[in-house]
Amino acid sequence: MGVDAGTPPGLFERIRQMVRDEVAKLLRSGLLRxxxxxEGGLTLRGGFFRMRNAADTSNAFYIGAVTPAQPDGTPQPGWIVRRADGTNVLLLRDAFPENGPDxxxxxxxxxxxxxxxxxxxDTDSGxxxxxxxxxxxxxxxxxSDWPTVTGGDWQTVYRAKAPKQQPRLLVRAFAGATDGSTSxxxxxxxxxxxxxSTQAVVGATVGEFIFGPDAVAGSHMSDLSVEIQARVTAGTGGIRVSPSQGEGRQS
Known part of the structure; x- marks a missing residue:
């Protein structure tokens, strides 16, 4: 009966090393498209992730260590987004980490x-x-310095022009009659x-009236003409009006 030849020492380790070397070459070859x-995820410890622009002249997107480093020399993690021309558009970093007390x-x-x-x-106050x-x-x-409406028809006392930047609008205004018998x-x-809704103004006591925040019709950046109007419904005096706030709100 014949005798099998013995396995050379270290053969399996050499085979494993050859496989590792070939895999490494494949990864370095750029064939990964x-x-x-x-499931799971990708974790970088101390490295960076970047996407280069088509000309390979600058990073279009970068996550990793950014300058300046922390006071103790520890790299400051952050990210940078650049335009096609190489100028920065978004930065996440502390420009002066040595000034931070904590x-x-x-x-x-x-x-x-x-x-x-x-x-x-405002990163310092948080x-x-x-x-x-x-x-x-x-x-x-x-x-007494506010404009006064004395007629029974609606009159525009204040007008504002603005582009529509948010879906809803809030308006506040003060109003009061010139005497107690007028409304x-x-x-x-x-x-x-x-x-x-229409708000009732009764007597000489000044009140603040709130309109909205309600949805505003129109497309984004369309022109808005906002008017605060008043009229007298009873009495011989007038209605004094002053705006107090106007702002866009989110949906």
């Missing part, structure tokens, strides 16, 4: 093409916006359609 993960405070910033921040959260600055509108506090009504019109 499409892939999906049905660690890195990263902000999400939207930049214009010249690098100015046009939208960002509340609200850093940009843009939102204006505050002042109104006259003395009702009237207040309403808001948008492009000729009433917004909210």
């Amino acid at each position: 499409s892939a999906s993960i049905g 660690g890195v405070h990263q902000a999400l910033s939207w930049l214009d093409r010249t690098g100015n921040t046009v939208l960002a959260d 509340q609200g916006l850093a940009r843009p600055y939102v204006p505050i509108v002042f109104y006259r506090s003395r009702n 009237g009504e207040l309403r808001v019109m948008i492009n000729g359609t009433q917004h909210g």
Whole structure:
């Protein structure tokens, strides 16, 4: 009976190494064109993920370590989105991590093409916006200074023009009669359609009236003409009116 030749030492390990080397070559060859993960996920520890533009001149999208590093030298994780021309459009990072009293405070910033921040959260306080600055509108506090409507027909006292940027609109207005025996009504019109309900103004006590927030007709960025109107319904005096607030609201 014949005797089988012995297996050379380390043969199986050499075979496994050959398989690993060939798989590594395949991955480096760029043959991977499409892939999906049905379960689980992809985890990077200390690395980065990036998508290059078609010309391979800059990163169109990058997730990984961003500058500057944290005060102790630890890389600051963040992400960057660039336009086709290579300019930054979105950044998630802390531009001055050494100034933070309790660690890195990263902000999400939207930049214009010249690098100015046009939208960002206030990361140091942890509340609200850093940009843009939102204006505050002042109104006259003395009702004797407000415009007065004396007729029985609807009269437009205030008008505002604006593009429609949000689906709903809120309007607030103060109103009161010039004397206790006079009463009237207040309403808001948008492009000729009433917004909210008609509000009764009774007597000389000034009240604040709220219209909405209700849906506004029209497509995004269509022109809106917002009017605050008043009329006298009883008495010989007038109705004084002042706007107090107007703003778009989400749905």
